[in-house]
Amino acid sequence: MRRKPRIPPAPLPQRDGVDPVRVRLPSDGAWPTVRDHLVERLAAGPGVIDAMLRGGEIVGADGTPVAPDAPYAPGAFVWFHRELPPEVTVPFALDVVHRDEHIVVVDKPHFLATMPRGGHVVQTALARLRVQLGIPTLSAAHRLDRLTAGLLLFTVRPEERGAYQTLFRDRLVHKEYEAVAPHDPRVPLPRTVRSHIEKERGLIAAYEVEGAEPNSESRVELIEHRGALGRYRLTPHTGRTHQLRVHMNALGLPILGDPLYPVVTGPAEPDDFRRPLQLLARVLEFTDPVTGARHRFVSGRTLGAWSAYEDWAR
Numbered sequence: 001m002r003r004k005p006r007i008p009p010a011p012l013p014q015r016d017g018v019d020p021v022r023v024r025l026p027s028d029g030a031w032p033t034v035r036d037h038l039v040e041r042l043a044a045g046p047g048v049i050d051a052m053l054r055g056g057e058i059v060g061a062d063g064t065p066v067a068p069d070a071p072y073a074p075g076a077f078v079w080f081h082r083e084l085p086p087e088v089t090v091p092f093a094l095d096v097v098h099r100d101e102h103i104v105v106v107d108k109p110h111f112l113a114t115m116p117r118g119g120h121v122v123q124t125a126l127a128r129l130r131v132q133l134g135i136p137t138l139s140a141a142h143r144l145d146r147l148t149a150g151l152l153l154f155t156v157r158p159e160e161r162g163a164y165q166t167l168f169r170d171r172l173v174h175k176e177y178e179a180v181a182p183h184d185p186r187v188p189l190p191r192t193v194r195s196h197i198e199k200e201r202g203l204i205a206a207y208e209v210e211g212a213e214p215n216s217e218s219r220v221e222l223i224e225h226r227g228a229l230g231r232y233r234l235t236p237h238t239g240r241t242h243q244l245r246v247h248m249n250a251l252g253l254p255i256l257g258d259p260l261y262p263v264v265t266g267p268a269e270p271d272d273f274r275r276p277l278q279l280l281a282r283v284l285e286f287t288d289p290v291t292g293a294r295h296r297f298v299s300g301r302t303l304g305a306w307s308a309y310e311d312w313a314r
Contacts, residue, residue: 011063012079014136017127018116020079027074034058034070034078052080087123088270094128097151097297102290103164104129104138104154105297110276114143114152125152142168145242147259150177150281150299163289168239176235176283177244180305181253183222183230190221193250199241205260206242208250216240218247229256231306234279244279255279256305278305 012020023038031037038049038058052058056065058080066078092109099105106129113120116127130138141153141164155161167173196212219235230253234244242261248254249261256278259265268275280303285296 008061008077010079011059011061012081014130015081016084016122017130017136018081018084018121020081023078023080025073025076025078029072029074031072033068033072034066034076035068037072038078057081084121085119087119087121090123091273094125094132095300096133097300098295099133102156102160102288103141104133104135104156105284105295106152106154107299107301108144108149108152108281109301110147110149111273113146115140120146126154129154141165142173144281145277145279147257147277148177148279148281149276149301150279151284151297152281153284160290167286167289171237171239172286174235174283174285175281176233178223178280178282178303179232179234179244179248179255180229180278180303181232181248181255183225183228184252187251187253190219193218193220193247195247195250197240197243197246205264206240206246208246216243216247218244220247220251229305231303245277276304278303 007022010020010022014020023041025034025037029037031040035049035053042049049058050068053066053068058066058078060066061077090109090112092112094109094112095107097105097107106125108114108125112128113124114126116124121127126138126140130136135156137158138154138156139158139161141155141161144150144152153164155164194214194217196209196214197206197216198209199206215238217237219237221233221235223231223233225231232248232253234248236243240246245255245258245261249258254261257275258277259267280299280301282299283296287294
């Protein structure tokens with residue numbers, strides 16, 4: 001069996017809580033120089049790689065800058081920090097609910113992505129929390145949609161991350177969500193919704209496949225209602241992408257503030273924080289796989305549509 005190459009530790013520090021990019025040079029490469037491979041592989045703009053090499057911004061495993069004419073070294077690793085896109089600051093606090101030597105649990109606001117991806121890099125819970133707490137080894141054990149608020153679990157020690165991720169993979173974490181959506185007395189509740197959900201790469205919204213074997217399950221309960229709006233408790237038993245949003249929409253009760261279900265309306269302006277998706281990860285409960293302690297965390301956030309009912313009921 002072919003062994004995976006050992007990955008050396010990053011020789012560059014994080015920048016604004018973001019790890020440097022790591023590139024492994026293919027073992028079967030035929031490029032004359034490292035520069036030639038990076039120009040072809042990274043598809044950066046004209047002259048970008050050359051400028052980074054001249055500035056000493058691309059380094060090898062020992063932290064030494066890669067020379068512009070450095071010969072190609074099959075199997076070697078290089079690191080650099082990519083130029084970050086401009087981001088609108090998400091003007092809401094990331095509240096720490098629990099912190100110990102193994103885990104950190106935070107109460108994430110709406111509009112803040114869990115971890116760097118696409119155009120959201122520094123303005124993510126992971127990057128902000130690494131800087132805020134001074135823990136560069138912090139990693140996310142699971143994720144929430146950028147538009148969803150609520151509880152997120154992070155691990156402190158890299159060697160323990162897998163144990164906590166396994167909790168989520170094996171469905172050993174009890175999660176409860178809260179949502180505000182239309183109230184329809186004709187929809188019988190409580191009920192369990194099961195369906196087959198697919199999310200294709202390149203498509204912004206997930207969809208249900210009628211007649212296919214169910215791969216998702218959610219419990220939907222009405223907590224209370226005020227006229228046209230209801231407050232719901234949602235308990236997912238699986239973790240498909242956008243599962244709760246898809247299931248509520250399938251019931252004819254699309255969650256307020258949802259830009260995808262039932263109709264894709266497109267993203268709001270990056271600095272428009274007025275009407276967030278009314279979905280909150282309210283409860284996170286599990287037995288700690290490292291310490292054996294039983295944890296139950298409850299979000300301190302509330303959904304704006306319920307506290308400002310008159311504005312959202314229009």
